[in-house]
Structures are given as structure tokens and as C-alpha cells.
Amino acid sequence: xxxxxxxxxxxxxxxxxxxxxxxxxxxxxxxxxxxxxxxxxxxxxxxxxxxxxxxxxxxxxxxxxxxxxxxxxxxxxxxxxxxxxxxxxxxxxxxxxxxxxxxxxxxxxxxxxxxxxxxxxxxxxxxxxxxxxxxxxxxxxxxxxxxxxxxxxxxxxxxxxxxxxxxxxxxxxxxxxxxxxxxxxxxxxxxxxxxxxxxxxxxxxxxxxxxxxxxxxxxxxxxxxxxxxxxxxxxxxxxxxxxxxxxxxxxxxxxxxxxxxxxxxxxxxxxxxxxxxxxxxxxxxxxxxxxxxxxxxxxxxxxxxxxxxxxxxxxxxxxxxxxxxxxxxxxxxxxxxxxxxxxxxxxxxxxxxxxxxxxxxxxxxxxx
Amino acid sequence: xxxxxxxxxxxxxxxxxxxxxxxxxxxxxxxxxxxxxxxxxxxxxxxxxxxxxxxxxxxxxxxxxxxxxxxxxxxxxxxxxxxxxxxxxxxxxxxxxxxxxxxxxxxxxxxxxxxxxxxxxxxxxxxxxxxxxxxxxxxxxxxxxxxxxxxxxxxxxxxxxxxxxxxxxxxxxxxxxxxxxxxxxxxxxxxxxxxxxxxxxxxxxxxxxxxxxxxxxxxxxxxxxxxxxxxxxxxxxxxxxxxxxxxxxxxxxxxxxxxxxxxxxxxxxxxxxxxxxxxxxxxxxxxxxxxxxxxxxxxxxxxxxxxxxxxxxxxxxxxxxxxxxxxxxxxxxxxxxxxxxxxxxxxxxxxxxxxxxxxxxxxxxxxx
Numbered sequence: 001x002x003x004x005x006x007x008x009x010x011x012x013x014x015x016x017x018x019x020x021x022x023x024x025x026x027x028x029x030x031x032x033x034x035x036x037x038x039x040x041x042x043x044x045x046x047x048x049x050x051x052x053x054x055x056x057x058x059x060x061x062x063x064x065x066x067x068x069x070x071x072x073x074x075x076x077x078x079x080x081x082x083x084x085x086x087x088x089x090x091x092x093x094x095x096x097x098x099x100x101x102x103x104x105x106x107x108x109x110x111x112x113x114x115x116x117x118x119x120x121x122x123x124x125x126x127x128x129x130x131x132x133x134x135x136x137x138x139x140x141x142x143x144x145x146x147x148x149x150x151x152x153x154x155x156x157x158x159x160x161x162x163x164x165x166x167x168x169x170x171x172x173x174x175x176x177x178x179x180x181x182x183x184x185x186x187x188x189x190x191x192x193x194x195x196x197x198x199x200x201x202x203x204x205x206x207x208x209x210x211x212x213x214x215x216x217x218x219x220x221x222x223x224x225x226x227x228x229x230x231x232x233x234x235x236x237x238x239x240x241x242x243x244x245x246x247x248x249x250x251x252x253x254x255x256x257x258x259x260x261x262x263x264x265x266x267x268x269x270x271x272x273x274x275x276x277x278x279x280x281x282x283x284x285x286x287x288x289x290x291x292x293x294x295x296x297x298x299x300x301x302x303x304x305x306x307x308x309x310x311x312x313x314x315x316x317x318x319x320x321x322x323x324x325x326x327x328x329x330x331x332x333x334x335x336x337x338x339x340x341x342x343x344x345x346x347x348x349x350x351x352x353x354x355x356x357x358x359x360x361x362x363x364x365x366x367x368x
Numbered sequence: 369x370x371x372x373x374x375x376x377x378x379x380x381x382x383x384x385x386x387x388x389x390x391x392x393x394x395x396x397x398x399x400x401x402x403x404x405x406x407x408x409x410x411x412x413x414x415x416x417x418x419x420x421x422x423x424x425x426x427x428x429x430x431x432x433x434x435x436x437x438x439x440x441x442x443x444x445x446x447x448x449x450x451x452x453x454x455x456x457x458x459x460x461x462x463x464x465x466x467x468x469x470x471x472x473x474x475x476x477x478x479x480x481x482x483x484x485x486x487x488x489x490x491x492x493x494x495x496x497x498x499x500x501x502x503x504x505x506x507x508x509x510x511x512x513x514x515x516x517x518x519x520x521x522x523x524x525x526x527x528x529x530x531x532x533x534x535x536x537x538x539x540x541x542x543x544x545x546x547x548x549x550x551x552x553x554x555x556x557x558x559x560x561x562x563x564x565x566x567x568x569x570x571x572x573x574x575x576x577x578x579x580x581x582x583x584x585x586x587x588x589x590x591x592x593x594x595x596x597x598x599x600x601x602x603x604x605x606x607x608x609x610x611x612x613x614x615x616x617x618x619x620x621x622x623x624x625x626x627x628x629x630x631x632x633x634x635x636x637x638x639x640x641x642x643x644x645x646x647x648x649x650x651x652x653x654x655x656x657x658x659x660x661x662x663x664x665x666x667x668x669x670x671x672x673x674x675x676x677x678x679x680x681x682x683x684x685x686x687x688x689x690x691x692x693x694x695x696x697x698x699x700x701x702x703x704x705x706x707x708x709x710x711x712x713x714x715x716x717x718x719x720x721x722x723x724x725x726x727x728x729x730x731x732x733x734x735x736x
Contacts, residue, residue, distance in 0.1 A: 211697075214576075215583040217599035231585035233661050233701040240700045293601050322700055325693035329579075332608045332690055333601040 005178060006065075008033060008078035010093060012040050015110060016084035017153040018145035021049035023082075024062030026182055031066040033074035042150030043067050052154040075100045080108065080178055083120075084141070086296060087113040087304040088341075094120045098127035105133050106175055108164065112137025113304040114196035115343050117167040118362070122349040136166040136175045139195040142185060163189030163198070168365030191362045197249040197256045197312075202305030203242045204259070205297035207326050211237060213293060213333060221291040226284035235275035240322040242274070245309055251316040252355055293333055302330045307342030315345055316355060373546060374433075376401060376446035378461055380408050383478060384452035385521040386513035389417035391450075392430030394550055399434040401442035410518030411435050420522040443468040448476065448546055451488075452509070454664060455481040455672040456709075462488045466495035473501050474546055476532065480505025481672040482564040483711050485535040486730070490717040504534035504543045507563040510553060531557030531566070536733030558622075559730045565617040565624045565680075570673030571610045572627070573665035575694050579605060581661060581701060589659040594652035603643035608690040610642070613677055619684040620723055661701055670698045675710025683713055684723060 005028060009020040012034035020032040032049075034040045043049055044067040053059040068074050075081060075097060083093055090109060097107075101124070109116045117137040124133065144157040162185050166172040169191040179186050189195040204226075209216065212229045223229065230238070242259045249256035260277050263269040269281035278284060290297055306327050313320035331338050345351040350358050360366050373396055377388040380402035388400040400417075402408045411417055412435040421427040436442050443449060443465060451461055458477060465475075469492070477484045485505040492501065512525040530553050534540040537559040547554050557563040572594075577584065580597045591597065598606070610627045617624035628645050631637040637649035646652060658665055674695050681688035699706050713719040718726050728734050 208582075210579070211581045212583065213579045213605075214597045214599050214602045215580065217601055218596045228586050229582045231582050233585055234582045236703070237581075237697060237700050321696050325696040328689050328693040329605060332605050335604070 004079075005029075005181060006077055006079045007031070007182075008074050008081045010034075010071075010074070010081060010083045010097075011085035011089075012043065013084065013086075014145050014147045014153075015141050015143055016082075017043075017049055017147050018051070018143045018155050019082055019084055019110070020064060021051035021062030021153050022058050022143075022155065023182060024048060024064055025051060025058050025060055028182060029065045030062070031068065031074050031078065032064050033068055033071060035069060035071075037069040040067050040069065046151045048151070050149075050152045052148065052152070054156060057155055057158065071096050072100045075102075075105070078105060080106045082108050082110060084110045086300050087111075087116055088300050090116050090120050091123045094123035095127055098124050098129035101129055101131045101133045103132040105131070106178055107133060107135045108175065108179070109135070109137040110142065111140050111199075112192065112196060113300070114199045114202060114308040115192070115348050116196065116304070117165070117192040118196075118348045118350065119343055121167055122347070125349075134166050134171045134174060136164055136172065137192055137195050138186070139163040139189055139198055140200075142183065158185065160185055161187050163187055163195055165189035165192045165195045167192045167362060169363045170365065191254075193249070193252055193358070193362050194254055194256070197245060197252070197254055197309065198262070199245075199305050199309075200259060200262050201297075201301050202309055203238055203245060205301040206306055206330055207237055207241055208234065209290060209293060209295065209297045210326055210329050210333070212289060213329075216289050216291070217293055219289075221289035223289055224285065225287050225289040226278055226281070229289055230275060230278050232275045235273065235278065237322065239274050241326065244313060244318065244320045244323050248309055248313040248316070248318045248320065251318045252312065253359060298330050298334055299336070302327055303338040303342030306330075307338055307344060308348070311342075311344045315351070372447075373549060374445055374447045375399070375550075376442050376449045378402075378439075378442070378449060378451045378465075379453035379457075380411065381452065381454075382513050382515045382521075383509050383511055384450075385411075385417055385515050386419070386511045386523050387450055387452055387478070388432060389419035389430030389521050390426050390511075390523065391550060392416060392432055393419060393426050393428055396550060397433045398430070399436065399442050399446065400432050401436055401439060403437060403439075405437040408435050408437065414519045416519070418517075418520045420516065420520070422524060425523055425526065439464050440468045443470075443473070446473060448474045450476050450478060452478045454668050455479075455484055456668050458484050458488050458672075459491045462491035463495055466492050466497035469497055469499045469501045471500040473499070474543055475501060475503045476543065476547070477503070477505040478510065479508050479567075480560065480564060481668070482567045482570060482676040483560070483716050484564070484672070485533070485560045486564075486716045486718065487711055489535055490715075493717075502534050502539045502542060504532055504540065505560055505563050506554070507531040507557055507566055508568075510551065527553060529553055529555050531555055531563055533557035533560045533563045535560045535730060537731045538733065561617070561620055561726070561730050562622055562624070565613060565620070565622055565677065566630075567613075567673050567677075568627060568630050569665075569669050570677055571606055571613060573669040574674055574698055575605055575609055576602065577658060577661060577663065577665045578694055578697050578701070580657060581697075584657050584659070585661055587657075589657035591657055592653065593655050593657040594646055594649070597657055598643060598646050600643045603641065603646065605690065607642045609694065612681060612686065612688045612691050616677055616681040616684070616686045616688065619686050620680065621727060666698050666702055667704070670695055671706040671710030675706055675712060676716070679710075679712045683719075
């Protein structure tokens with residue numbers, strides 16, 4: 001039964017290649033799409049991806065059904081479309097996919113960052129797509145993986161529990177059911193506001209990069225990002241940003257996880273404060289800083305994660321001055337207006353909604 | 369004639385000791401005051417300060433007239449009172465001095481940071497001081513010096529031109545005339561808004577500290593502050609803050625110096641951008657970063673320099689979002705509300721004034 005689900009993976013980066021190979025190895029009919037033909041030429045030639053894994057993990061040659069740069073072809077006949085691209089590309093994927101989507105198809109963003117599914121649905125709608133498509137988002141990418149060659153991938157870890165939510169949430173069960181044969185790890189994420197507001201990268205990535213700006217740029221990132229880069233004062237900034245995020249969630253009636261709760265849950269790392277908890281996460285040792293400030297920790301996490309959190313905060317009366325400070329410095333450093341590029345409420349199509357209206361929208365899909 | 373001016377130096381730190389010794393060596397009757405008796409006990413015992421200097425600079429034993437922790441005694445008979453304390457203490461000095469000040473006395477803040485003289489005059493007024501005192505501020509401290517022992521001081525450099533302005537500016541001539549026999553280096557600073565808005569430390573100190581936060585805290589400041597600590601992106605932040613400062617000045621009808629103009633003037637250092645100009649200032653090589661984030665670059669420069677610049681910007685319609693971001697992060701890092709501690713317009717007593725009213729106030733001393 002499980003093999004009846006036909007998958008299309010959109011994006012052949014680190015995550016997309018791992019997912020496509022893994023799905024194929026699990027016996028699912030899998031299509032891999034990438035916009036740039038050169039990026040998948042070697043995979044096309046071999047007909048699949050060679051997957052290496054950790055001890056006991058999936059490995060072997062994942063034979064793909066199709067490998068294509070034609071999106072229409074890629075989406076045709078797919079039951080589930082796994083979008084594994086940087087969140088800055090979600091809108092472009094939605095616009096390009098809109099004419100090709102059909103009733104009953106499921107689209108899952110891996111991950112949505114913050115408000116990814118809302119933005120995707122809005123883009124489909126704006127493009128005139130009237131197909132009955134279910135859009136969902138994962139809270140984080142299920143794989144830790146790396147592309148190790150043009151047609152090679154290595155999976156280091158598969159996360160054990162990843163929340164997922166559909167827009168509207170009434171359709172989350174349908175998505176979980178479709179994914180379950182391949183991924184029993186996906187669990188009910190309640191709503192896309194929950195998955196989006198539990199975005200820990202939003203808190204960790206940009207602030208750590210900014211508060212280590214000079215060192216990153218003068219050393220090319222040659223220091224341990226979470227160890228040398230997180231000092232007691234820096235952790236204090238993270239705590240304030242985290243509190244702002246959790247408070248934004250609370251204003252929307254949502255109990256988001258704190259960074260400390262998340263470190264405890266995900267890594268069993270704890271401590272008296274965030275500084276201690278981070279330093280007690282052994283997995284952080286040895287991870288170096290980004291080599292440049294022109295990095296996805298800024299150009300993706302600021303517009304796609306911090307901006308929507310700040311925008312929600314401003315709209316629903318929560319002080320987000322710490323988050324706003326980081327956004328502002330990021331704008332200056334990379335000479336980019338991340339507010340203009342980012343997921344503001346008008347771009348998400350939820351600019352006029354009250355808390356009960358936005359709640360009803362994400363839960364039931366109803367817009368008054 | 370020159371020796372007729374009687375000086376009192378308030379503050380026996382690095383700057384105050386150098387100034388007192390130097391004035392005494394120039395033949396002026398000089399009193400040294402410090403609030404804490406222990407800090408001047410050795411000077412009191414010896415009756416003066418041993419000054420060492422650079423080649424050709426002032427040196428020798430500066431015999432002091434009085435060394436005291438009694439402010440009333442210190443101020444009695446003084447013609448010019450040189451206040452050489454951190455600007456965070458200006459209000460306290462004003463409050464303590466208020467009952468003792470007499471008609472005709474001159475008070476000079478070394479330096480005022482931003483709006484120091486305005487704050488000082490307000491504090492005198494609030495304390496009911498009705499003496500006809502002239503308050504002035506220097507744009508920067510005239511000495512580069514270090515206290516090298518309890519009764520020793522070393523001067524490394526005496527700046528060649530230091531702008532000074534009285535409040536109101538109509539009295540600047542009187543101050544320059546009184547100081548000229550000792551300090552021909554003081555020049556007309558136009559008004560206290562000019563001296564306050566040409567405060568370069570406001571731009572350099574807090575932002576560089578924040579954007580090097582993790583490195584300062586993890587290395588104890590063991591890197592070159594202006595060289596390793598100023599990378600192209602960090603310099604971009606400084607440029608934006610500097611532009612905000614200069615724009616605030618412009619909104620008040622003042623042409624402030626840019627940081628690049630200042631580097632050119634003060635050090636003959638130039639370059640295509642601020643990054644280059646800073647790296648072409650040979651004097652910056654070898655200067656290490658602060659060893660901690662609990663440093664005057666934050667706890668003095670944020671409330672006494674950045675806050676008044678930002679407050680003026682907000683009141684007169686200038687975007688100061690970059691400056692505000694740095695203030696906010698400083699508040700978080702040192703768990704202190706620097707807006708509450710800082711020189712806001714209400715604390716300065718100029719909260720309701722239009723541009724022409726504040727201009728008239730600093731130029732002529734007239735409040736409508």
C-alpha cells in the first residue's frame with residue numbers, strides 16, 4: 001500500500017538529494033526536480049543517487065523515477081510534493097507550480113521557516129490556482145545530510161520527531177496519513193502558526209552572526225559558532241529575542257517552546273540559563289561559524305523568520321525591539337532592506353486580521 | 369596676569385590628575401577635588417603630583433594649592449572649575465556644587481559628551497542655584513594621559529585644537545579668554561549642540577563593542593579593537609550610525625563633521641570609505657579591545673552620547689534606527705535601561721522646544 005504514494009522532491013540541494021534517495025530506497029516512486037539542469041545532470045545520467053548513511057541508517061543506490069528541470073513534468077502524477085528549497089524561494093516555487101497543480105495533491109515545505117505555508121497558499125491564490133491542493137510545512141528539516149558529489153548524498157541523522165502542520169490545520173491528518181508510510185517521524189504540529197513560531201533558527205542564527213560580525217569577517221568564521229560565539233552576554237540577547245518570540249506566540253494564543261525547552265527536548269541539553277544549556281549541548285562543539293556575513297543565517301533567516309515574527313508582534317501589540325534591532329543591523333550589514341524582502345503581514349495576506357480571525361484562518365482555512 | 373586665574377579640578381582620575389599637575393606646573397593656583405578621600409590621600413600627603421611627559425612636553429612636580437574632598441572648600445575662590453569626571457557623574461557634580469557656586473565662576477566639562485552642559489545647567493537650576501555661573505563643555509578631553517601611581521601622572525599627548533562652547537554660546541568668548549593663558553588649544557566650538565553632536569565616541573565606541581561582543585567576552589578583549597574589530601561590514605554599520613548623527617545635526621541646522629572628515633582632520637587618515645580610513649590611522653594599531661562589555665564604551669557612551677542623539681533625532685523627525693538598535697542591544701547585554709538612565713530631552717529640559725527655540729536657547733540662553 002505504502003508504495004502507492006508517488007513523491008516529487010523539488011530542490012536538489014543537500015536536503016533534497018538526501019530525501020529523494022531515501023524515498024527511492026524505501027520503494028516509493030520518486031521524481032526529483034531542480035530548476036537548473038546542470039545541478040542534476042549527473043543524477044539524470046546515473047538515474048539516481050548513491051546514498052551513504054550512518055551506522056544502521058539508509059544507504060545504497062536510490063533509483064529515481066524521473067529527474068527533470070521541467071516543473072510541469074515533475075508535478076504530473078505526484079501525490080506528495082516535497083519542497084526542499086531555501087524558504088526565500090518558496091514564493092517562486094509556488095508561482096511556477098500554480099498552473100500545474102491538481103486537486104488532491106499535497107505540498108510540504110521542508111521547513112516552512114515562519115509563515116511559509118501561509119505565503120505559499122497566498123502565492124498560489126494570487127496566481128489563480130483553484131486546484132484543491134493541501135499545503136503543509138515542517139517545523140524543521142528532518143535530515144541532517146550533505147551532498148557529497150554530483151550524484152551522492154550522505155545522511156548523518158534523521159530526526160525522531162518533526163512537527164508538521166497543514167493550512168488549514170483540519171487537513172494535517174490527511175498529510176500525516178499520506179506521509180506516514182515513509183515518515184512515521186512526522187507528528188501533528190497543531191497549526192502553521194505553531195510550526196512557524198517554534199522556529200529556533202530565527203532566534204539563534206541571525207543574532208549570533210551579528211554579535212560575532214567582526215570576528216566572522218576577520219577570521220573567515222574560524223571559531224566555534226555556538227561555543228566561542230555564545231558568551232553570557234550574547235546568550236542574554238538570545239534569551240530576550242526568544243522571550244519576544246514566545247510572547248508573540250502567546251499573543252496569538254499559542255504556547256511556543258522556549259529555546260531552553262527545545263534544547264532539553266531535542267538534545268537533552270539543559271542548564272541554569274541559555275548560556276549553560278547551549279554549552280551543555282555536546283553537538284555544538286566543533287561547529288564553526290559561517291565564513292561570511294553574506295550567509296543564509298542572515299539572508300534567509302532574517303526575512304523569512306525574524307521579519308514575520310516581528311511583523312506579527314507589531315501587529316498584535318508585542319514589543320519586539322530586540323528582534324527589530326537584529327533585523328536593522330542585518331539590513332545595514334548586507335545593504336539589503338529585509339523588511340521589504342521579508343514576510344510582512346501584507347505579503348502573507350493576513351494584514352487586517354484579528355487574533356480570532358487569523359486563528360480561524362490557520363485552523364479552518366476560513367477567511368471572513 | 370595669566371597666573372591670576374585660580375583653577376579647581378574636579379575629579380582625580382587619569383584626566384584630572386594630568387590637568388591639575390599641568391596647570392600647577394604652568395604656574396596657576398590649582399585645587400584638586402575628589403569625592404573619595406582615599407583616592408587623593410597620597411597627593412594630599414605630597415602636596416602635589418609628579419608629572420611625566422613626552423619629549424618636550426610638560427613634566428616635573430606640580431605643587432597644588434589645595435587637595436580636598438570637601439566640594440565647598442574646593443570651589444571657594446575658584447575662577448574656573450574644570451570638571452574631569454565621567455559624564456555619568458555630571459549631574460551629581462552639578463547637584464553637589466549648586467549651593468557652593470558663586471557669580472562669575474566658569475565651569476568647563478571635559479568633555480561634555482552629548483548635551484553635558486545642557487544637563488548641567490538644568491541640574492543647577494533644579495537645585496535652586498541662582499548664581500551667575502557660565503557652564504561650558506569641551507568636545508573631547510584635551511589630554512591623552514594615564515595615572516601611573518597614586519601621586520603620579522603621565523601625559524602622552526596634548527591635542528592641538530579642541531572646540532569648546534558655553535551655554536549660551538554668547539559666553540564662549542568669556543570662557544576662551546579665561547582659559548587662553550593656560551590653554552591656547554581651545555577654540556570656539558560655536559555652540560554646545562555642535563560640540564555635543566560632533567561626539568565621535570558616540571559612533572565608534574558602543575557599536576564596535578556590540579559588534580564584537582562575543583569576541584570581547586570570550587577573549588577578554590585580546591585583539592586590536594579598531595583593526596581586527598573593524599571589518600568592512602562593521603564599518604558599514606558605523607557609517608550608517610554616523611550618517612544618522614550628522615542628519616540629526618542637520619535637522620538642528622548644524623553641519624557636523626563626519627567620522628571620515630574627523631579622521632582626516634585629527635589624524636590625517638583617509639580612505640575610500642570609513643573602513644579604509646580607520647585602517648589608515650596608524651595610531652589605532654596596537655590598541656586592544658575593552659576586556660569586558662561592562663565598560664564605559666557602553667555604560668557611559670550609550671546613555672550620555674547615543675541616547676541624547678537618538679532622542680534629538682526622534683523629536684526632530686530623523687530616523688535613528690541604527691543608533692536605536694545599538695542602544696537596545698546594549699540595554700539587553702548589560703541588563704540596564706539606558707533610555708531611563710540617559711540624557712533624554714525631558715531630563716535635559718528641552719522636551720517641548722522647536723528647532724528655533726532650542727537654537728535660541730543654546731545660542732542666547734533664552735527660554736520662552
